[in-house]
Amino acid sequence: xxxxxxxxxxxxxxxxxxxxxxxxxxxxxxxxxxxxxxxxxxxxxxxxxxxxxxxxxxxxxxxxxxxxxxxxxxxxxxxxxxxxxxxxxxxxxxxxxxxxxxxxxxxxxxxxxxxxxxxxxxxxxxxxxxxxxxxxxxxxxxxxxxxxxxxxxxxxxxxxxxxxxxxxxxxxxxxxxxxxxxxxxxxxxxxxxxxxxxxxxxxxxxxxxxxxxxxxxxxxxxxxxxxxxxxxxxxxxxxxxxxxxxxxxxxxxxxxxxxxxxxxxxxxxxxxxxxxxxxxxxxxxxxxx
Numbered sequence: 001x002x003x004x005x006x007x008x009x010x011x012x013x014x015x016x017x018x019x020x021x022x023x024x025x026x027x028x029x030x031x032x033x034x035x036x037x038x039x040x041x042x043x044x045x046x047x048x049x050x051x052x053x054x055x056x057x058x059x060x061x062x063x064x065x066x067x068x069x070x071x072x073x074x075x076x077x078x079x080x081x082x083x084x085x086x087x088x089x090x091x092x093x094x095x096x097x098x099x100x101x102x103x104x105x106x107x108x109x110x111x112x113x114x115x116x117x118x119x120x121x122x123x124x125x126x127x128x129x130x131x132x133x134x135x136x137x138x139x140x141x142x143x144x145x146x147x148x149x150x151x152x153x154x155x156x157x158x159x160x161x162x163x164x165x166x167x168x169x170x171x172x173x174x175x176x177x178x179x180x181x182x183x184x185x186x187x188x189x190x191x192x193x194x195x196x197x198x199x200x201x202x203x204x205x206x207x208x209x210x211x212x213x214x215x216x217x218x219x220x221x222x223x224x225x226x227x228x229x230x231x232x233x234x235x236x237x238x239x240x241x242x243x244x245x246x247x248x249x250x251x252x253x254x255x256x257x258x259x260x261x262x263x264x265x266x267x268x269x270x271x272x273x274x275x276x277x278x279x280x281x282x283x284x285x286x287x288x289x
Contacts, residue, residue, distance in 0.1 A: 010164030010215060011063070011155055017214045018056040018152040025049045026145050033137045038129050040093040043086055050083040053148070055207045060152060063167060068151075075148050078139060085135055089128035092121050095242040099250070102257040110251035117249040168212040175205040176281055187273045192240065195269070199233040202226050205281070223281040229272055236265045 028046040032038040038046075054076055061072040096118060106114060139145075179201040186194045209222055239262040246258065 013215055014063075014164045014168075014211075015060075015152045015155050017211060018060060019149055020214075021049070021053045021056050021211075022145055022149045022152065025053050026140070029136050029140055029145070033133050033140065038089070038132070040090070040097075043090050043093065047083060047086045047090055050079055050086065051203065052207050052210070054079050054083070055204060056152070056211060057148070059168070059171060059208070059211065062171070068154075071147070072151060075144065075151070078144055082132075082135060082139060085128070085132045089125055089132055091238075091241045092125040092128065092245065094238045095245045096121050096125070098238065098242045098258070098261075099246065099254065102254060102261065104253045104257050106251055106253060110253060113249065113251045114254060117246060120249065121245060165212075165216050168208070168215070171208060172205070172212060175201070175208055179205050179281075183273065190266070190270060190273065195233060195236065199230070199237060202230045202233065206230065225275070226281060229269075232265065232269045232272055236262065236269055239265055 025046070028042070028049050031042050032046055035042070057072050057076045057079070061069045061076075099114075099118060099121075103114060179198070182194070182198040182201045186198045206222060206226055213221070239258065243255075243258050243262060246254065250258070
């Protein structure tokens, strides 16, 4: 008997949820491109939605046959470029905010240095927003997001995609294994590279969970330990980036304040990494990452 080519209902639902992610990104793109200014909050949401969409593309690419993977890889490459542009502007927005909160008592000369640094970062952020708007407008007009939507609407009738819940559970198990491996390495030696890898794995596992939870909450359940870990990894990342951006121009008292804040964040993170993460993940309620 010939194998049925009728898509499994769960796979169709997964495709619809992925189309929803395309629509979320398009709304965020429109806010940045057509708005008078891409606010830090708007850029944060766009950055998050681009990451979620890339996770969705990876899930869909693995669900279908190899011959259909090439266009999805190209879509992902273009999204990655946009995400990097957004991230560069966001980093400068975050640095400006941290510098405002970190400013100690300064001498007159140090205040001038500090003001010059903030002007420099503000100028870079404005230039970055201009380049970002142009790139987003170009990709929107070239039909990037319509192409991704069409790919998600074409449901793969393929042996690996017969049961979406089993497929997503398998991906979650693989992601958890990678996350735990990254966690063990970071605990042994918490270098910046290893902590960055761990941050990627935690974020990816939670974003995949948010997608799975849209179909079956039990499969996509979140874990409060990972929410805490992701927040602490993000805080340390922001302090690291701010330190790099301010390294050559910040007055010495500001550098010291940032260094102390980074040390505190790193100690807190190391304590979290040493906590008991042996129990299976996913005991909490599903939440967006």
